[in-house]
Amino acid sequence: MAADDLLVPVDDSVTLRKTVAYVAERAADADGRPTLHFVYPVSERVDTGDEGSEAASAADLLERVEVWVEEDLGDDDSVAVETAVVGQTEYLFNPGDYADVLVEYARRNGVETVVVDPEYNPLGMAPLLPPLERELESAGLTVELAPVERPTRRGPLTRTAGVGQFVVLFCSTYAFYLLVSGTLSPFDLATGAVTATVVSAILWRIATRGEVELGKLGGRLARFALYVPYLLWEIVKANIDIARVVLHPDLPIDPQLVEFDAAVWSELPATTLANSITLTPGTLTVDVTQRHFTVHSLTPGAREDLLAGGLERAVRFVFYGRRAMRLATPAERGARTDDADAADEAGENE
Structure with a gap:
């Protein structure tokens, strides 16, 4: 048992990627060799094993999560990753059912802390998350909500943008201008720089998605x-x-x-x-x-x-x-x- 091991229930959501990045960074900063346990509780009884539609979707998402963790950790091999599909022999209907399979997995693997994606809602029911947290806490687990930014329901036309977005847009615009011009004359270099600056200043909050690192x-x-x-x-x-x-x-x-x-x-x-x-x-x-x-x-x-x-x-x-x-x-x-x-x-x- 390691105190830094984390259990993360996953389901496809708009904040899942940020949640994965958060737990990967947290585990990398911990002492020893913590293990991240990503589990996907299926929301229906699957009698056909791994060939079932939900089990296949679960395996696909967990594979994607593994790639995200590897991308976030880079060459840091101090963090172990385990993935599992749980609840395949159960009929999961309410938060208590989900809590039961998560608690059983946590006890079997000696995990004491559960980190929950703030948009985790596999049943599509609005009140799932708060009662799920209460059920997990009543079973003796420590439950934390991943401190990630949730998207607004109606996004603005422009978004907060950093220097990274501007640099990427400037470089791509400048390169395209020089490619079209076909020369590297001083005139083309100068006009290309001016054009790329104007375009980037106007579009850097619109044309780029996400945060550029x-x-x-x-x-x-x-x-x-x-x-x-x-x-x-x-x-x-x-x-x-x-x-x-x-x-x-x-x-x-x-x-x-x-x-x-x-x-x-x-x-x-x-x-x-x-x-x-x-x-x-x-x-x-x-x-x-x-x-x-x-x-x-x-x-x-x-x-x-x-x-x-x-x-x-x-x-x-x-x-x-x-x-x-x-x-x-x-x-x-x-x-x-x-x-x-x-x-x-x-x-x-x-």
């Missing part, structure tokens, strides 16, 4: 600089493989569609991965819905490389850091090809 941004840019030669090398290898197939007398192609849920969780990483897949000969991103990818693969080799997750792992490295590279590959997560779908259909028809 220049330290993390610099790290991502440095990792992206390492990603570019890796991507170019993958493109070269894929070109050689496709050239070998085209020149082969038997033309050994085997076109198939591959579907998988990529372990990336926002628009920019998903876009980067989709474009990287398309740039690599032999694979073409057909559709992306949130993080569900449908990719056309031309050869078995291209398909094997895709499912091995090299590009996905590299994109996670760019956006989430080195520790995020250890997540399971698409093949390990159960990616599907059109042959697998056809086999399933044949089995159902027998």
Whole structure:
């Protein structure tokens, strides 16, 4: 038992990311090696195990939480992380039911403190959180509400913005101006700087979302600089493989569609991965819905490389850091090809 271990019940909410960042920072400042326990209590009885819809959503969210923690901790390995789906054999209906499964987990793992996301409300019921806190406290647990800022229900047109947002917008605008102008003459440098300053001054409170941390941004840019030669090398290898197939007398192609849920969780990483897949000969991103990818693969080799997750792992490295590279590959997560779908259909028809 460690006094600094924390139990954090999770459910998808607008403040979950900030809550995760708070507990990660708190654990990093603690002595020893604390463990963060993130648990997802399901809100309905799941008889089909991990294949149930709610259990699948829970596993997906917990995987995302792990990546967030790794991103927040960086290279700090003094904090352990445990995730679990709880309550699958129970019918969770009221705050007392949720408290029972949380208390049982806390006692089994020797955790004394529960940190609750202020927007935690898996049942969609307004009064869930206060009675849940009372139930947990009556069981002898220490309950804390994560001190994170809650979003307003009706956001203003402009938002509080810092120097980071201004710098990012200025640099991107300035770079785009010089790219379009095509020269680096003193006149273009000067007019570009003036234009970027005016645009940034007008739009920095509107065009940027969230708080920009220049330290993390610099790290991502440095990792992206390492990603570019890796991507170019993958493109070269894929070109050689496709050239070998085209020149082969038997033309050994085997076109198939591959579907998988990529372990990336926002628009920019998903876009980067989709474009990287398309740039690599032999694979073409057909559709992306949130993080569900449908990719056309031309050869078995291209398909094997895709499912091995090299590009996905590299994109996670760019956006989430080195520790995020250890997540399971698409093949390990159960990616599907059109042959697998056809086999399933044949089995159902027998």
